[in-house]
Amino acid sequence: MRIGDYVVRKKYNRDILFEIIDIKDEVFYLRGVELRLIADSEMEDLELSEIQATSEDTFSIQRQPMLRGKVLHLDGDEKYLEMCKQKYEELRIRADCYYMKEAEMKDRVLELLEKHKPQILVITGHDALRKNKDKTNINNYQHSNDFAKTIQMARQYEDDKDALIIIAGACQSYYEMLLASGANFASSPKRINIHALDPVFIASLIANESVKNYVDVEEIINHTTHKQNGIGGIDTKGVARKIYPTKG
Numbered sequence: 115m116r117i118g119d120y121v122v123r124k125k126y127n128r129d130i131l132f133e134i135i136d137i138k139d140e141v142f143y144l145r146g147v148e149l150r151l152i153a154d155s156e157m158e159d160l161e162l163s164e165i166q167a168t169s170e171d172t173f174s175i176q177r178q179p180m181l182r183g184k185v186l187h188l189d190g191d192e193k194y195l196e197m198c199k200q201k202y203e204e205l206r207i208r209a210d211c212y213y214m215k216e217a218e219m220k221d222r223v224l225e226l227l228e229k230h231k232p233q234i235l236v237i238t239g240h241d242a243l244r245k246n247k248d249k250t251n252i253n254n255y256q257h258s259n260d261f262a263k264t265i266q267m268a269r270q271y272e273d274d275k276d277a278l279i280i281i282a283g284a285c286q287s288y289y290e291m292l293l294a295s296g297a298n299f300a301s302s303p304k305r306i307n308i309h310a311l312d313p314v315f316i317a318s319l320i321a322n323e324s325v326k327n328y329v330d331v332e333e334i335i336n337h338t339t340h341k342q343n344g345i346g347g348i349d350t351k352g353v354a355r356k357i358y359p360t361k362g
Contacts, residue, residue: 115134115137115142115157115160115162116134116137117134117135117136117137118133118134119133119134119162120132120133120134120147120162120163121133121134121142121144121160121161121162121163122160122161122163123144123153123155123159123160123161124159124160124161125159128161128163130146130149130151130307131146131147131148131163132144132145132146132147132151132153133145133147140156140157141154141155141156142154142155142156142157142160145191145193146307146310148309148310148311149285149307149308149309149310150191150194150238150239150240150241150284150285150307150308150309150310151240151285151307152191152240180322180324180354180355180356180357181354181355181356181357182206182207182208182321182322182353182354183207183208183232183233183234183279183317183320183321183322183352183353183354184208184209184210184230184231184232184233184234184321185202185207185208185209185210185232185233185234185235185236185317185321186209186210186212186226186227186230186232186234186235186236187199187202187209187210187211187212187235187236187238187313187314187317188212188214188219188222188223188226188235188236188237188238188239188264189211189212189213189214189236189238189239190213190214190215190216190219190238190239190240190257190284191213191239191240191310192213194238194239194310195211195212195213197310197311198211198236198310198311198313198314199211201311201314201318202314202318205314205318207317207318207321208321209317210226210230210232212226215239216239216240216241216257216260216261217257217260219237219260219261219263219264220260220263220264220266220267223235223237223264223267223268223271224267224268224270224271227268227271227272227278228271232278233277233278233279233321233353234278234279234280234281234317234320234321234353235268235278235279235280235281236281236282236313236314236317237261237264237265237268237280237281237282237283237297238261238281238282238283238284238313239257239261239284240256240257240284240285241255241256241257241258241261241283241284241285241286241287242255242256242285242286243255243286243288243305244256249288249305252288252291255286255287255288257284257287258283258287258288258291258292261282261283261284261287261292261295262288262291262292262295263295264282265280265282265292265295265296265297266295266296268280268296269295269296273296275296275298275348275350276350276351279298279299279317279320279350279353280296280297280298280299281297281298281299281300281313281316281317282295282297282299282300282301283297283300283301283302283308284301284308285301285302285306285307285308286301286302286305286306286307287300287301287302287305289301289302289303289305289346293346293347293348297347298347298348298350299316299334299335299345299346299347299348299350300345300346300347301344301345301346302343302344302345303342303343303344303345303346304340304343304344306340306343306344307340307344308338308339308340308344308345309338309339309340309344312338312339312344312345315334315337315338316334316335316337316338316345316347319334319337320334320350320352320353321352321353321354322352322354323351323352323353323354324352324354324355324356325351325352325353325354325355326352327351327352328349328350328351328352329350329351329352331347331348331349331350334347335347
């Protein structure tokens with residue numbers, strides 16, 4: 115096995131497809147191909163997979179004559195960010211995307227909000243609830259505290275939850291704390307893994323919904339991989355503005 119190979123873990127019933135991203139001292143470091151998950155393993159537990167990575171999905175948007183919302187996306191994983199950028203481009207969503215470590219986000223979010231003035235802010239990367247730990251203690255999460263502090267800084271810039279829609283969290287994030295910090299949508303109610311593109315789907319649907327309407331939160335969540343188990347949210351208005359006059 116070598117870097118770049120696709121593998122599954124036998125101990126976990128081959129449930130997730132990984133790519134080998136590094137090998138050090140006989141430890142294999144893995145990145146989930148679709149799920150936002152970083153792991154490590156010994157070679158004995160790995161098995162080469164015949165399943166190859168695919169970026170295909172059925173998500174699309176019917177375009178209306180509107181000025182759509184603009185997204186600022188901060189991501190703690192460079193490869194997943196590139197996947198998200200490609201999807202934004204495919205959906206023709208205006209998005210300014212930045213890779214940075216989760217701990218750096220709180221220190222940079224204000225300057226980037228001032229620079230780009232988005233209607234939608236995505237804060238994501240990697241996270242995890244440490245095994246067999248109390249899920250109500252934020253110190254038991256890898257990066258939930260970083261996400262929460264970044265949300266709080268963003269709310270200093272814009273406190274109105276319909277003027278700046280915040281989508282935050284990653285795999286197993288402290289959902290309740292992210293909402294309490296000011297997010298409109300967050301992961302993960304059941305502390306499960308989320309798909310790398312879940313934040314993009316949510317942002318894109320909000321970007322295309324009229325400012326006259328509240329988005330259908332349940333419909334939006336049902337576009338995500340694990341639905342209510344992976345993502346939750348609050349009543350939120352769209353940010354798109356219709357262009358007049360219209361043809362016909």
